[in-house]
Amino acid sequence: MSDCLIIGGGVIGMMSARALAISGATVTLIEQRACGKESSWAGGGIISPLYPWMYSDVVNELSMASQAVYEELCATLFADTGIDTEYIRSGLLMMDEYDRYEAIDWMAVHKVNAEKHPQGALFTAVAQVRNPRLLKALKSDILKRGVEIVEFSKVEELIVEKDKVLGVKTEHKNYYGDNSIICGGAWSSALLDIKNEVYPVKGQMIVIKSKPGVLEHIVLDKGRYLIPRKDGRILIGSTTENVGFDRSLNKQVGVELLEFASSRFTALRGASIEHHWSGFRPASKSGVMIKKYEKLEGLYLNTGHLRNGLNMAPESAERLLALINHAN
Ligand SMILES: Cc1cc2nc3c(=O)[nH]c(=O)nc-3n(C[C@H](O)[C@H](O)[C@H](O)COP(=O)(O)OP(=O)(O)OC[C@H]3O[C@@H](n4cnc5c(N)ncnc54)[C@H](O)[C@@H]3O)c2cc1C
Structure with a gap:
């Protein structure tokens, strides 16, 4: 019996487990595959919405509060686990949209400055994290904090008695918890x-090998982006596809992403695709769902972060913690 059972070991589940464990709760996290192998692995790791003014206030609040703690969080994870998440404030060069009225208004309201750049506007504060490493660090950290991680166990159903969730049933055994x-x-x-309230939006992405320094900043144009990693690799993404849970890769998408990169930066001409993958962003009608599930006692949701789960994860976990503390 644990204080908290977490279903799902992506960035949201593991960050939630960490916040709960730090608060003194006993936590069991149950993951149907290995932790951190779905959307959180597939993402780009930009610690900001792409065009923030296109998002709701709640997404911006969660993002900004998370951005404020990310650097320190990554430093703490490095100190505690020895895993470098490669948090880098590489800045984001936006080549379009930055001069629209909504953008200028949003920047004034949020006191965000963009520097003039020959190719657009440079948002110097935007950072990135190497998300597969962040996930490894989080897993290592929560294990050290005493979180029980159960992998390769799919939660098949909730165990409910008199409108209260007592625990979860997996294919192997049952687990019980207060929350x-x-x-x-x-x-x-x-x-x-809540069928269809949270649903997949597929994204395809590629990575190419280049040299460190060829690109200095994250680059965004027409919804496509380039993310230069420390070792010279450059991620190029991404599509948004409403195709359910179809993981298949379309070669033409890879070619188009490569063309996008080389059309913006001649130094990337002739590059070849090292890897091409897809992932399922968790979309939700409300933009994000961090809430107590009113119909059943002892049940909470922290999901539906769509394109911003990596950047909203720290504050999402804090909000979940506050909800649980408030209810108990
Ligand atoms: C191509 C792409 C690019 C992206 N780029 C960025 C970016 O730059 N910045 C950003 O902030 N976000 C980005 N995102 C979005 C971000 O990746 C997601 O919002 C975030 O990873 C969601 O985290 P999660 O933990 O909710 O989901 P997931 O990482 O998918 O984790 C959910 C986990 O729950 C497990 N699970 C589900 N059901 C069960 C069950 N019944 N029993 C047990 N386990 C279960 C799954 O196996 C999975 O491991 C991107 C996404 C994609 C696809």
């Missing part, structure tokens, strides 16, 4: 009668 928290990413709807 159950669904952090199941794009799969979160499956355990509840």
Whole structure:
């Protein structure tokens, strides 16, 4: 019996587990595959919404509060686990949209300055993290903090008695806890009668090998972006596709992403694709779902972060913690 059962070991589940464990709760996290292999792995790791003025206030609040703690969080994870998440404030060069009225208004309201750049506007404060490493660091950290991680165990259903969730049933065994928290990413709807409130939006991305310094900043143009990693690799993304849970890769998409990169930066002409992958962003009608599930006692959701789960994760975990503390 744990204080908290977390369903799903992506960035949201593991960050939630960390916040709860730090607060003194006993936590069991149950993951159907290995932790950190779905959307949180597939993402780019930009610690900001792409065009922030296109998002709701709540997404911006969660993002900004998370941005304020990310650097220190990554430093703490490095000190505690020895895993370098490669948090880098590489800045984001925006080549379009920055001069629209909404953008100028948003920057004034949020006191965000963009520097003039020959190719657009440079948002110097925007950072990136190497998300697969962040996930490894989080897993290592929560294990050290005493979180029990159960992998390769799919939660099949909730154990409910008199409108209270007592625990979860997996294919192997049952787990019991005072609070159950669904952090199941794009799969979160499956355990509840909220079909279609959380649903997958597929994204395809590629990575090419280049040299460190060829690109200095994250680059964004027409919804496509380039993310230069420390070792010279450059991620190029991404598509947004409403195709359900179809993981298939379209070669033409890879070619188009490569063309996007070389059309913006001649130094990238002739590069070849090192890897091409897809992932399922958890979309939600409300933009993000961090809430107590009112129909059942002891049940919470932290999901539906769509394109911003990596950047909103720290504050999402704090909000979840506050909700649970408030209810108990
Ligand atoms: C191509 C792409 C680029 C992206 N770029 C960025 C970016 O630059 N910045 C950013 O902030 N965000 C980005 N995102 C979005 C971000 O990756 C997601 O918002 C975030 O990873 C969601 O985290 P999660 O933990 O909710 O989901 P996931 O990482 O998908 O984790 C959910 C986990 O729950 C498990 N699970 C589900 N159901 C069950 C069950 N019944 N039992 C047990 N386990 C279960 C799954 O196996 C999975 O491991 C991107 C996404 C994609 C696809």
